[in-house]
Amino acid sequence: MAFSLLGGCADVGDPDYSSQVGLRETIQGPFDPFPPVAPDPYQPGEERLSVGYFYEGGRSETVVINTVTTNYFIFVTDLNRPGRTLTGGQDPSRDRLEGLESIRFTTSEQGFWGSGILWGEAIDLSGWTTMYVGFKSSDASFASIEITLQSATTIPSVPPPDPNSFSVLARDYGYANDGEWHFLEIPLQDFIDDGWDPRNARSPFIMGGRTRQAGDRLLIDNLYFTKD
Numbered sequence: 001m002a003f004s005l006l007g008g009c010a011d012v013g014d015p016d017y018s019s020q021v022g023l024r025e026t027i028q029g030p031f032d033p034f035p036p037v038a039p040d041p042y043q044p045g046e047e048r049l050s051v052g053y054f055y056e057g058g059r060s061e062t063v064v065i066n067t068v069t070t071n072y073f074i075f076v077t078d079l080n081r082p083g084r085t086l087t088g089g090q091d092p093s094r095d096r097l098e099g100l101e102s103i104r105f106t107t108s109e110q111g112f113w114g115s116g117i118l119w120g121e122a123i124d125l126s127g128w129t130t131m132y133v134g135f136k137s138s139d140a141s142f143a144s145i146e147i148t149l150q151s152a153t154t155i156p157s158v159p160p161p162d163p164n165s166f167s168v169l170a171r172d173y174g175y176a177n178d179g180e181w182h183f184l185e186i187p188l189q190d191f192i193d194d195g196w197d198p199r200n201a202r203s204p205f206i207m208g209g210r211t212r213q214a215g216d217r218l219l220i221d222n223l224y225f226t227k228d
Helices: none
Strands: 003-006 048-050 070-077 089-093 102-106 112-119 130-136 146-151 165-169 182-187 201-210 217-226
Touching: 130 201, 201 217
Parallel strands: none
Antiparallel strands: 003 070, 048 217, 070 112, 089 102, 102 217, 112 201, 130 182, 130 217, 146 165, 146 201
């Protein structure tokens, strides 16, 4: 299955929670200008990495999405099949784990859904040990969410089927497709054991899966890395 890329998205930045100024008018749901208490609130002095999207909270480091060497893309599949329209996409939602918004991802009429943060130049993530991310859905397309990391090189002793991509299933870390928020803790060692090279990371986060129905929705929020 071939895939291409559709669009990019700039870094969401650091929101100002002191007032409603700057809130996006397109966000649906009751107005609430104050962020909820996150599952694991940031503590000053803690080492926490934001990779530029799906997170608004405190951090010690950020890899900013600059749309030149670091990008966020929505993937488009089966481009050569006429009659299939790109009706999916994403928009903000006030149903969130932290900050002012989560991102609501909607499937299109393509057979595969997915999006990810991609880096044109490798970045060393070897000091970081754990990924945290929250998902919420009850729609069939998200019963099996794959989380993928990519690196520019692989560990020779562990040859994977794909020499650059390494995936785990969200359900193996506590995700259930039950319409509730699930906040996952994923050891990066699980990717390293399969051959991912954190010293030469080309993507810190890709999500994807098979589309069961156009219009299915997934919420994602609170993506960050720690040195636990």
